[in-house]
Amino acid sequence: MVLRAAGGKRPYAVVFADMRMPPGWDGVETIERILTVTPRVELCICSAYSDYSWHEVIRRVGRPSLRLLRKPFDTYELLSVAAELTEKWNRTNGGAGLSGGPPERRGR
Numbered sequence: 001m002v003l004r005a006a007g008g009k010r011p012y013a014v015v016f017a018d019m020r021m022p023p024g025w026d027g028v029e030t031i032e033r034i035l036t037v038t039p040r041v042e043l044c045i046c047s048a049y050s051d052y053s054w055h056e057v058i059r060r061v062g063r064p065s066l067r068l069l070r071k072p073f074d075t076y077e078l079l080s081v082a083a084e085l086t087e088k089w090n091r092t093n094g095g096a097g098l099s100g101g102p103p104e105r106r107g108r
Contacts, residue, residue, distance in 0.1 A: 002037050011038040013089035014082060016069070019047035028052060031061050040093055042085035044069050 019027040027045050048071035
């Protein structure tokens with residue numbers, strides 16, 4: 001999907017990756033591979049736990065600004081991070097800034 005989007009000149013702006021995704025690649029390896037295809041993407045790891053320290057993740061990925069969203073998270077938290085990272089991507093990449101900022105918080 002990432003390859004197809006980048007090849008079609010519509011690269012992903014934001015990627016959320018779970019740290020553990022059995023079987024196969026973990027979140028860090030997934031992000032490393034995505035960055036080889038679309039290096040300007042904004043990133044967020046979602047996890048309740050990790051097989052790596054946060055410093056090791058940052059070192060491997062090479063992104064000090066990498067976001068972490070700890071599980072369990074609520075919808076508002078997820079949408080706020082998505083809006084923030086989309087706006088950041090738009091500013092960096094000359095996008096139109098269509099995300100409109102964080103969503104309105106509603107009662108639970």
